[in-house]
Amino acid sequence: xxxxNTRLCLGLDPRPExxxxxxxxxxxxxxxxxxxAVLKHCLEVLEATSPYIACVKPQVAFYEALGIPGLEVLDKxxxxxxxxxxxxxxxxxxxxxxxxxxxxxxxxxxGERAGTALTINxxxxxxxxxxxxxxxxxxxxxxxxxxxxxxxxxxDLQDLQTAHGTISEIIAKHLSELATSETSYGAVGAVIxxxxxxxxxHFRKLLPKVLLLLPGLGAxxxxxxxxxxxxxxxxxxxxxxxxxxxQYASSGSDYVNAARAAAKxxxxxxxxxxxxx
Amino acid sequence: xxxxNTRLCLGLDPRPExxxxxxxxxxxxxxxxxxxAVLKHCLEVLEATSPYIACVKPQVAFYEALGIPGLEVLDKxxxxxxxxxxxxxxxxxxxxxxxxxxxxxxxxxxGERAGTALTINxxxxxxxxxxxxxxxxxxxxxxxxxxxxxxxxxxDLQDLQTAHGTISEIIAKHLSELATSETSYGAVGAVIxxxxxxxxxHFRKLLPKVLLLLPGLGAxxxxxxxxxxxxxxxxxxxxxxxxxxxQYASSGSDYVNAARAAAKxxxxxxxxxxxxx
Numbered sequence: 001x002x003x004x005n006t007r008l009c010l011g012l013d014p015r016p017e018x019x020x021x022x023x024x025x026x027x028x029x030x031x032x033x034x035x036x037a038v039l040k041h042c043l044e045v046l047e048a049t050s051p052y053i054a055c056v057k058p059q060v061a062f063y064e065a066l067g068i069p070g071l072e073v074l075d076k077x078x079x080x081x082x083x084x085x086x087x088x089x090x091x092x093x094x095x096x097x098x099x100x101x102x103x104x105x106x107x108x109x110x111g112e113r114a115g116t117a118l119t120i121n122x123x124x125x126x127x128x129x130x131x132x133x134x135x136x137x138x139x140x141x142x143x144x145x146x147x148x149x150x151x152x153x154x155x156d157l158q159d160l161q162t163a164h165g166t167i168s169e170i171i172a173k174h175l176s177e178l179a180t181s182e183t184s185y186g187a188v189g190a191v192i193x194x195x196x197x198x199x200x201x202h203f204r205k206l207l208p209k210v211l212l213l214l215p216g217l218g219a220x221x222x223x224x225x226x227x228x229x230x231x232x233x234x235x236x237x238x239x240x241x242x243x244x245x246x247q248y249a250s251s252g253s254d255y256v257n258a259a260r261a262a263a264k265x266x267x268x269x270x271x272x273x274x275x276x277x
Numbered sequence: 278x279x280x281x282n283t284r285l286c287l288g289l290d291p292r293p294e295x296x297x298x299x300x301x302x303x304x305x306x307x308x309x310x311x312x313x314a315v316l317k318h319c320l321e322v323l324e325a326t327s328p329y330i331a332c333v334k335p336q337v338a339f340y341e342a343l344g345i346p347g348l349e350v351l352d353k354x355x356x357x358x359x360x361x362x363x364x365x366x367x368x369x370x371x372x373x374x375x376x377x378x379x380x381x382x383x384x385x386x387x388g389e390r391a392g393t394a395l396t397i398n399x400x401x402x403x404x405x406x407x408x409x410x411x412x413x414x415x416x417x418x419x420x421x422x423x424x425x426x427x428x429x430x431x432x433d434l435q436d437l438q439t440a441h442g443t444i445s446e447i448i449a450k451h452l453s454e455l456a457t458s459e460t461s462y463g464a465v466g467a468v469i470x471x472x473x474x475x476x477x478x479h480f481r482k483l484l485p486k487v488l489l490l491l492p493g494l495g496a497x498x499x500x501x502x503x504x505x506x507x508x509x510x511x512x513x514x515x516x517x518x519x520x521x522x523x524q525y526a527s528s529g530s531d532y533v534n535a536a537r538a539a540a541k542x543x544x545x546x547x548x549x550x551x552x553x554x
Contacts (some may be wrong), residue, residue: 003370030390043445053301059373059380059510060375061371061373061377061378061380061381062377062380064380064384064385065380065381065384066347067384068345068348068349071345071348071384072345077380093371093372093373093401094338095370095398095400096336096338096370097426097427097428098428098430100290100336100338100339101338103336103338103339103341104341104342106342107338107341107342107344108341120402121370121372121398121424121432122400122434123372123398123399123400123432123433123435124423124426124428124430125426125428125429125430125432125433125435126430126433127428127429127430127433128428128430139474146401146548147399149401149402150374151374151375151401151402151404151405152402152404153375153401153402153403153404153405154401154402155402156402156403156404156447157399157444157448158402158437158452160437160444160447161440162437162438162439163438163440164437167434167437167444170433170434171434173552174433216460230510256360259520276413
């Protein structure tokens, strides 16, 4: 999944309230018109930034918020990403009972979504990761399991210390076991917030053969120059994701050029960070 | 939300593979025909069991698995439940960053879904519960936050001991604080698996003023006679949910009568359990 010329993932989290004034701005005013505007904005940003990104991560919540028109928009964005040869990570954070997880996995990782990666919430236990991993492995996809999320409140539960380490560490160890048989980065990925710069090296060591997805670059405060410890000795094994700081680099009519410039800058900063370490 | 003559919630988790032979059985063969069959099965079971149930809990994964036709089916089932005067708990187990949680809350708790309850995964931290609770409170809805899920693997993370209690206990204490200002059962609910019969009394005490949703009655092995400790002194404060054991009480053409009989039996067993304690 990781293209060698970039370690940047474009998050496409459409927020109509940040659109230029010529676009509809409300989620609930006119869903069809909003969905059309969201599609246009996302597709333009996707195409403009495509030379600088390794993959695309749509946050499913923002499409669900537009109802069925929003989910149709999501389908079209995934189609466009495929046409551009860009892998897709659907940030849906699904997680449920084993038999229910099978249904979610069927929805998000099979059929027309074969080859897609999905973010997974492990709170219900390790048996609930299995159906997602099986579906990913059978469909040339991947999973990215939440280990340590980038929001400040992630400490409430994820940092709690137990006899076997923190909750995040326990999940990391389980993922590492799931990836034991892999020869390199494969279907098992982990989400580690880019904002936790002090912990990146620790999780990199806990998670050999596990591709790290690092959300939070840009608007959430993480800086590219701090992310080098998340990468392996070859400069691989991680991918940093930025959403608002690219898609809404400008709320004016110059948003396409602004997004392109922001993506290029972040791509370059990530390369520099890796060269200078 | 709790009707006095019943403490039973009907889970509607459509599994086409369990349909009678006259119905399409595959998720991925013909989505439109499958969605039509799922709608028919769910509406018939809903109507037949309505005298015996307090509310309806569709598991969103099974509708998502049918794609957009499945989500249209979910809308129609919610509409039918409203017509029958039955509150709806959407079992979507959503959970994400505060700003993303706002988008999910907008999708599932506002507009046409005002008055609905939603299940919430708290793994990302307590700040991520707030947007859901606000949306629920502003729209006459409710949230049911996962505290201890009914699957065996729930012990992997939820039972881990920390300096402040188990993960489940820490979440329960937070929910109890959120509900402090309530005069009776209000917008803050908790999910406690009905299968954990030894822990029901403990969580009932930890969660005063928090309505307990107890999934797992029937097919998952929980028995109505063991659930009395989840209820308060007035016999209120909890609701037990059964899905497969009602909806698929029969996989033959008698499924409607079988579902009605199963719901009546469970309703009666719950009443007996409360009277005999």
